[in-house]
Amino acid sequence: MPRGLPDKPSLDGIEARWSERWEADGTYRFDPNTERTIYSIDTPPPTVSGSLHVGHVFSYTHTDVIARFRRMRGEEVFYPMGWDDNGLPTERRVQNYYGVRCDPSLPYDEGFEPPPEPPKQAIPVSRRNFVELCLRLTVEDEQAFESLWRRLGLSVDWGMTYTTIGAEAQRASQRAFLHHLERDLAYSVEAPTLWDVDYRTAVAQAELEDRVVPGAAYRVMFGDLEIETTRPELVPACVALVAHPDDERYRDRFGTEVVTPLFGVRVPVHASRLAQPDKGTGIAMVCTFGDVTDVEWWRELKLPIRAVIRPDGRLRPVAWGEEPGFESEDPAAAQAAYDRLAGKRATQARDEISQLLAEAGALTADPKPVEHPVKFYERGERPLEIITSRQWFVRTMDHREEFKARGREMHWIPEYMRARFENWVDGLNTDWCISRQRFFGVPFPVWYPLDADGVADHSRPILAEDGNLPVDPSSEVPPGYDEAQRGRPGGFAGDPDVMDTWATSSLSPQIAGGWREDDPLFERVFPMDLRPQAHDIIRTWLFSTVVRSHFLHDSVPWKNAALSGWVLDPDRKKMSKSKGNVVTPMGLLEQFGSDAARYWAVNGRPGVDTAFDDNQMKVGRRLATKILNASRFVLGHEGPAGPPTRPLDVAMLRRLAGTVDEVTRLFEAYDYARALERTEEFFWWFCDNYLELVKGRRYGERDPEAAASANGALQIALETQLRLFAPALPFVAEEVWSWWRDGSVHRAGWPTREDLVGSPELDGAPDGLLDVAADVLAEIRKAKSTAQLPMRAEVSRAVVRDSDERLGLLGEVQDDVVDAGCVAELEKVAGDGFAVEVEFADS
RNA sequence: GGGCGCGUAGCUCAGUGGGAGAGCGCUCGCUUCACACGCGAGAGGUCGCUGGUUCGAAACCAGCCGCGCCCACCA
Numbered sequence: 062m063p064r065g066l067p068d069k070p071s072l073d074g075i076e077a078r079w080s081e082r083w084e085a086d087g088t089y090r091f092d093p094n095t096e097r098t099i100y101s102i103d104t105p106p107p108t109v110s111g112s113l114h115v116g117h118v119f120s121y122t123h124t125d126v127i128a129r130f131r132r133m134r135g136e137e138v139f140y141p142m143g144w145d146d147n148g149l150p151t152e153r154r155v156q157n158y159y160g161v162r163c164d165p166s167l168p169y170d171e172g173f174e175p176p177p178e179p180p181k182q183a184i185p186v187s188r189r190n191f192v193e194l195c196l197r198l199t200v201e202d203e204q205a206f207e208s209l210w211r212r213l214g215l216s217v218d219w220g221m222t223y224t225t226i227g228a229e230a231q232r233a234s235q236r237a238f239l240h241h242l243e244r245d246l247a248y249s250v251e252a253p254t255l256w257d258v259d260y261r262t263a264v265a266q267a268e269l270e271d272r273v274v275p276g277a278a279y280r281v282m283f284g285d286l287e288i289e290t291t292r293p294e295l296v297p298a299c300v301a302l303v304a305h306p307d308d309e310r311y312r313d314r315f316g317t318e319v320v321t322p323l324f325g326v327r328v329p330v331h332a333s334r335l336a337q338p339d340k341g342t343g344i345a346m347v348c349t350f351g352d353v354t355d356v357e358w359w360r361e362l363k364l365p366i367r368a369v370i371r372p373d374g375r376l377r378p379v380a381w382g383e384e385p386g387f388e389s390e391d392p393a394a395a396q397a398a399y400d401r402l403a404g405k406r407a408t409q410a411r412d413e414i415s416q417l418l419a420e421a422g423a424l425t426a427d428p429k430p431v432e433h434p435v436k437f438y439e440r441g442e443r444p445l446e447i448i449t450s451r452q453w454f455v456r457t458m459d460h461r462e463e464f465k466a467r468g469r470e471m472h473w474i475p476e477y478m479r480a481r482f483e484n485w486v487d488g489l490n491t492d493w494c495i496s497r498q499r500f501f502g503v504p505f506p507v508w509y510p511l512d513a514d515g516v517a518d519h520s521r522p523i524l525a526e527d528g529n530l531p532v533d534p535s536s537e538v539p540p541g542y543d544e545a546q547r548g549r550p551g552g553f554a555g556d557p558d559v560m561d562t563w564a565t566s567s568l569s570p571q572i573a574g575g576w577r578e579d580d581p582l583f584e585r586v587f588p589m590d591l592r593p594q595a596h597d598i599i600r601t602w603l604f605s606t607v608v609r610s611h612f613l614h615d616s617v618p619w620k621n622a623a624l625s626g627w628v629l630d631p632d633r634k635k636m637s638k639s640k641g642n643v644v645t646p647m648g649l650l651e652q653f654g655s656d657a658a659r660y661w662a663v664n665g666r667p668g669v670d671t672a673f674d675d676n677q678m679k680v681g682r683r684l685a686t687k688i689l690n691a692s693r694f695v696l697g698h699e700g701p702a703g704p705p706t707r708p709l710d711v712a713m714l715r716r717l718a719g720t721v722d723e724v725t726r727l728f729e730a731y732d733y734a735r736a737l738e739r740t741e742e743f744f745w746w747f748c749d750n751y752l753e754l755v756k757g758r759r760y761g762e763r764d765p766e767a768a769a770s771a772n773g774a775l776q777i778a779l780e781t782q783l784r785l786f787a788p789a790l791p792f793v794a795e796e797v798w799s800w801w802r803d804g805s806v807h808r809a810g811w812p813t814r815e816d817l818v819g820s821p822e823l824d825g826a827p828d829g830l831l832d833v834a835a836d837v838l839a840e841i842r843k844a845k846s847t848a849q850l851p852m853r854a855e856v857s858r859a860v861v862r863d864s865d866e867r868l869g870l871l872g873e874v875q876d877d878v879v880d881a882g883c884v885a886e887l888e889k890v891a892g893d894g895f896a897v898e899v900e901f902a903d904s
Numbered sequence: 905g906g907g908c909g910c911g912u913a914g915c916u917c918a919g920u921g922g923g924a925g926a927g928c929g930c931u932c933g934c935u936u937c938a939c940a941c942g943c944g945a946g947a948g949g950u951c952g953c954u955g956g957u958u959c960g961a962a963a964c965c966a967g968c969c970g971c972g973c974c975c976a977c978c979a
Binding site: 070072271274276278288289290291292303335336337340341342343344345346347351352353354355356357433434435436444475477478480481483484485487488490596597599600627629664666668669670671672674676677679680682683685686687689690691692693694695696697734735738742748749752753756839842843845846847848849850851852853854883 | 906907908909910915916917918926927928929932933934935936937938939941942943944945946972973974975976977978979
């Protein structure tokens with residue numbers, strides 16, 4: 062009996078035991094100097110400021126299963142882990158956690174400590190203090206993630222971690238930006254930009270989402286023309302009316318002017334094909350800016366700007382009749398009306414102007430309530446505005462066909478996810494805005510010269526030198542200047558913005574792979590083999606990574622993109638069965654065990670949303686326990702073990718070889734769910750039928766050579782199955798492996814058909830043998846079950862009727878069948894069909 | 905409005921041209937010497953609807969219905 066074999070095998074504590082052991086032994090360490098083929102994974106860096114949830118367990122397990130399979134196949138697996146800690150989510154979390162807010166105008170306070178409890182009124186802190194707090198909190202968050210991943214059994218090399226705010230990531234981000242700038246793939250422009258009024262930053266098209274919100278349609282008279290709008294507060298920002306050129310109702314008005322209500326501004330009436338005759342009254346007011354259509358009209362018709370919304374979302378003060386663009390036929394009246402709007406938020410101003418318009422008789426009907434889709438920043442709480450500001454862009458519009466071609470070079474898992482990518486690329490309508498007016502992010506490595514009036518010349522940015530990266534232009538000085546010239550006429554100013562978090566995470570292959578830091582490594586791992594990620598961020602992370610690799614390397618970033626589904630909350634569907642939504646991933650792993658949680662995850666097929674199902678985890682737990690017990694049975698007998706020679710044993714190994722072939726093929730196709738299913742299917746058959754059939758023979762009472770064959774086959778089958786299970790259930794596989802084998806199962810080779818039936822003398826045991834034996838055994842069990850007898854009840858006589866061929870096969874395994882069924886006398890009768898008559902001793 | 909996916913047993917889902925399946929749940933039975941976190945047996949379905957292709961359709965095609973996701977210029 063193997064020395065490590067426990068009397069009572071248990072799953073308790075195996076996660077801690079083996080994750081420590083794997084770390085100590087460097088089981089998953091990546092060897093950059095390897096001779097082996099490298100399999101590289103562009104691991105998703107989780108947003109550490111977000112909460113840990115079961116979705117993480119789900120999708121990261123999928124990747125790990127693939128990594129483990131590849132490692133066992135003999136490939137050197139490059140499996141790093143990053144932490145996405147920069148950006149808005151962290152800022153927001155830090156604000157709430159410590160009760161602070163960033164005020165870049167404040168000086169650095171070296172000894173600042175946040176109060177133990179966050180105060181109601183947020184404490185303003187300097188940008189540097191704020192960034193320090195961000196760094197402090199993300200370190201804690203990263204530890205929470207790492208301990209979850211270790212507990213879950215992710216086989217990442219924990220020596221290869223990075224953070225998106227770290228120096229390497231900043232350097233890569235700035236290098237890539239300068240690369241793009243040099244080739245005119247990035248540019249800055251002052252233009253109308255989608256803007257979140259709470260975060261006070263520009264946002265990108267990829268971060269928008271439509272939300273249907275209640276609003277109202279207002280009918281407003283412009284002279285004798287009636288328009289419909291949901292944003293009457295923008296009447297003071299109106300610059301034109303537009304209708305479709307073919308619209309009979311307005312045809313004779315094109316080229317004329319009307320006067321805006323309340324404000325008395327003369328605006329032109331234009332024709333535009335974008336106008337839709339069936340919407341509202343068919344004629345729309347164009348404001349700077351109410352929505353993206355306004356921007357299009359503004360561009361197309363070369364209209365002036367009459368901006369009233371401030372970056373904080375409130376209406377700014379305007380001096381009517383004095384300020385250029387705000388000429389009025391009655392400045393005093395305009396001012397009086399506008400003064401009731403100034404300083405208000407859009408929604409408040411809307412109510413106010415509604416009254417004003419009504420009082421002025423310009424509202425022709427009561428506002429009609431409507432539900433309409435409005436654009437929001439995906440993390441925001443209020444509708445986006447469009448604010449004119451200077452932003453950095455990466456050119457995407459000119460390269461859409463190239464991106465789609467890259468998409469076609471890649472293998473998508475599942476295949477239909479490519480359609481989402483192409484769909485997104487086809488729908489792009491602006492270049493990628495990468496600048497954010499925020500604090501905790503990678504700065505742009507540029508400064509601007511200031512002219513004699515102290516105005517920045519954005520057309521001549523001063524670029525940081527590569528050797529100095531990463532730089533922070535707000536605290537470092539550009540070449541040829543000194544700090545005293547900062548902000549002075551004739552001096553310089555640093556670019557105040559930071560990059561959007563996707564501008565950094567889109568470089569995850571470059572950051573993890575050591576681009577320009579360790580080029581020999583990068584050459585070996587890039588393009589990467591696998592990008593695993595969730596399908597909801599195809600438009601952001603996947604797309605932007607394709608953009609960057611295309612521009613930087615003229616290459617796809619990876620060969621395979623595997624899209625995992627989401628975890629659906631079962632309580633969403635069955636509202637009555639609310640069990641309390643307090644499932645934490647760590648709690649899950651503690652309750653069911655990591656292998657059990659992984660079992661549930663692996664059953665979620667690629668791309669398919671999967672319901673959270675603790676029942677599946679119980680099943681996984683049961684499977685892991687069964688593996689322990691079956692292994693104990695196989696290893697628990699100190700009998701002779703020899704080469705499998707008996708037909709039943711050989712046939713079993715041949716069947717297992719078929720399973721090995723199939724499971725290997727499935728893993729190669731990234732179909733981990735079916736791979737596990739097939740493995741499991743064989744395993745249960747093995748336990749229920751084969752183990753029962755050889756139980757008697759293996760003890761060697763009748764025939765030592767037959768016993769040796771059984772024991773040999775049992776051990777080979779067990780070893781093979783442990784390897785097949787190892788990717789999905791790494792803990793229990795390793796536990797059993799350790800009872801009798803040296804080293805780690807995760808570094809043992811992947812099984813092959815040749816391991817099982819390599820020698821030619823093993824041919825000639827047909828698969829049908831197993832079926833006959835199992836069929837007869839099943840009939841005997843059925844008879845006992847029907848007679849409500851124990852399975853050990855003795856069968857005095859069993860008569861098997863079957864075809865000659867099947868009876869011949871049965872003859873080869875008859876001893877085993879008789880043993881397993883406790884049959885005293887077995888009779889075989891040739892005939893049509895299959896039937897077994899069973900007689901018991903006392904019946 | 906466009907794109908994609910899904911609709912099979914009470915539940916979660918597999919099954920892509922020829923016997924309608926698995927697990928869980930349910931019922932009945934069994935203290936079998938690896939395992940009661942177990943073992944054995946059983947009940948349970950007009951495979952969303954309609955039409956077509958075919959000797960034959962859960963599967964292929966068309967249309968429809970329902971659910972979900974992604975996208976779209978929000979007057």
